[in-house]
Amino acid sequence: MEHKFNLVGLSTLVINADTVDEARRSGTDIWTTARSEVSILLLAPEQLKSSEFGHLLNNKEFQLRVVAFAVDESHLLDTWGASFRPVFKQIGDVRMRLPQTPVLIALTATLRVGTHTSNVRDFLGLGDSYHLIRRSNARFDLQFLFRTMSSSPRSLKFPELDWVLESERRIIIFCTTISLGFRVMTYLWRRAYELRDRRKRIRMYNSLNWPSYNADTLELMHTDTSSRVTIATDTLSQGIDVANTDDVVLYGDIPTTSDMVLQRGGRIRDGKGRNSRVIVYLPSTAVETALKVLDDEGQQGRMGKDARTTIDPSIAYLILAKCKVDAVNKLYGNPIEEVPCGCSTCRVNPPVPKPEQCNCSGCIPEVIEKMTSAPSAKTKVKIPASKRVTKVMRRHASTRLTRFRVELWEDADECMDSMLPSEEFLPDTLVKSSYHTICHSKVILESYME
């Protein structure tokens, strides 16, 4: 955002925990700079409660210079939960503390109608005196596909994602947890064994990585044509634009709200001419869960109590809707007939108009070829009684594997690994009960041998 302001000649100052810390260490006073030297202050929400910002507000020189407050991604006021609310509440209060009550502009691409809109209005302390401009957030340059996962979020194999390696498209896969992202990464990494530029081609972007690694990944996504698949978590979903993305994949648990699907799809800046897609992989139980949530809502007007088993009604509605695009239009109160935007950007690069036939997976169901390599728990091979593993053989395998793991431990690097117990090299679960799994799994064997 800083970059965009600078491009039109407005000077900026970013004030967040990092820049405050940096300024303190370099002996400069960031708050003095804020008072009179810049046109735009880009303030992290937590700074609203700092005493330094309080002093700034009381400064006469500063007061006279403030003409407007802006809140970007303002839907977050409603969705970021109770812990953030006291901080966000400050936005309206801060505005009232200034003598001339500056203009307040709140922006978002995902504000649902009804209580969500009124909640945001209340957080900003607007009462009835505000003007709402609601333009359509429909993205006709994107195709919405909802698919069912064949793996579980606890799997080690994800064959339904094999296509991301074959495709020459640039893809961001959003996984619900870092752990799932890591397993997806490991799976794809091994599958991509023969592909050139594997290190550039498949990358992870999450908060556990070094900031420099994440920065390199972003740089590759922007500039390097060999960058293909980025496996990301939430960290990449707000405020980061990657212009040349073809597909966004949401993988793992059911997305928490419909906003999440649209925000992540929004990482595709311009899907024109790319046939860009937002592909949502849902657990096999998603439809059942969605039905239950909407049923509970209908009966009691409340949500279930257990946050892990319940989902937001907006996503339940989206999952069950036949046409995903129609569902988005209803949830966000999109005006159906809209006067085209006359701004210079839209005149040069007009958005894709509504097509005659919707291409979402509800309107045109996909035919997905069955993966030949998909693990199937149901195809059990019948083994004749004489060839089955006996109790004695099990005990023998277990003893041999225990001995093997001690050998692995003894051979390991003394500096690096001698503090670890031998179980770290081969967990008990594998040694005692699942030895047949490791003996037959190339992936597991390789990963333990490394």
Ligand SMILES: [Zn+2]
């Ligand atoms: Zn449709």
Ligand SMILES: [Zn+2]
């Ligand atoms: Zn415009």
